[in-house]
Amino acid sequence: MTDATDLKILIADDEPLAAERLQMMLAKIGGVHLVGTAHDGESAVRMAEALSPDLVLLDIAMPGLDGIEVARALSRQETSPAVVFVTAFDQFAVAAFDVAAIDYLMKPVDADRLGRAIERARAYVEGRGQEQAIAERPAAGSPWLEEFWASDLSGLVRIAARDIDRVTAERDYMRLHVGKRSWLIHHSMTALEEGLDPELFVRLHRSAIVRRDFIAGFSRNASGRWIARLGDGEEQPVGRLYADQVRAIAGR
Template sequence: MTDPLNILIVDDEPLAIDRLRLLLEPMAGVAISGEAGDGETALDLAGRLSPDLVLLDIAMPGMDGIDVARALAESGADTAIVFVTAFDNFAVAAFDVAAVDYLMKPVQGDRLERALARARLHLAGERRAAVPRPPSAHVEEFWVPDLTGLVRISAADIERVTAERDYMRLHVGRRSWLIHRTIAKLEQELDPKRFIRVHRSVILRRDTIAGLSRDEAGHWCARLTDGAEQRIGRSYVEEIKRFAGR
């Protein structure tokens, strides 16, 4: 029998703590080790109780949830963080402090169970690692808005990025999500060994490019593995040729 997942609940709203407790109590393999109503108390309890997981509100007076997560990370605590919030505009900050998941209030039981499963996988991986892996120089995943809150997308799964004014659309198969970034910023964040910019408003994953063609007017076009075609901007033609070994 595996040890239970010890959980610390942190929220400045008592009703929110009560709701999480009611959702957690019937679940197998979990134990609530403590509850806190502010960031300072949360850090004190985390230091004394060493929880496996902190269910952490973000918008709290004084020390907010992002500050708490950052302090826990700096302390070297072997603790997973799942943010629980009523706001969807903290996703980038949550990614910066390596949160395992991001739940929107009111939390649903099945969604919470999925977050706990992710926390267990995260902790198992961290505890198996003999040597900490150096951080990647490039973004490896994104938190993106979804109908149920926010979802995590691996950068490796993104096939195409298209610009829509101040937003970027990330295309994964038949689905797509919008994030608030400039294309220049996103180009810097993505691994250039995996992605290539082909137009002022388009970035492609390199392995989705199946071929190149040139029309009678001299315009270059990339033929993609899904059968689509993407016009190549004039200022990106030389880079595309280097990519093709020409």
């Protein structure tokens, strides 16, 4: 019998021995429930849609859709599962995190390392529930979002909205930048724009929201497009649809 709070896991790996080894390691980890095993990319997508796993342990080199393509397909689901890549190839790490993978494990997988990845995925799934609850219930007395919860290696991290320097979009995820650190959360840019206090934040691009007092100045590039200079030295192009925001900030 499984507990309702168990982390539901789907394995997607075309190597039977590799999949069996993962199954054996999962059997020794508490609080998890294996819902199925897929042996190619298309099956992984279909099974994820049917079984709604919390986490997919996903190989990269598979027949049909490869693991990166599977992760992209999963990200389009209404509630997409967390993804941990399990592969023999290290050259796909950058591509893996471009599709917001929670972790990247190299074969042969170490049991302790798998355990840490599972806990990281659990923190992510629990944190996503926290984020959704926060989005639905702003702080008492305030119509605006005042905090977020994001997953970290240590568990869940509370991030005060007023501490966020900027927000950038990464497909179906948003990255909250605070100083030199950043965290991914599962939100839409539109929901964040509507939820963040417009006295504190301004949208400058379809994929970027910036805290107003983090903007150090504006300049124009050779084509006449506005560029925001930020407090950390980075530059943020201003989308043409948001040029009026520059004039409003500058009082013009």
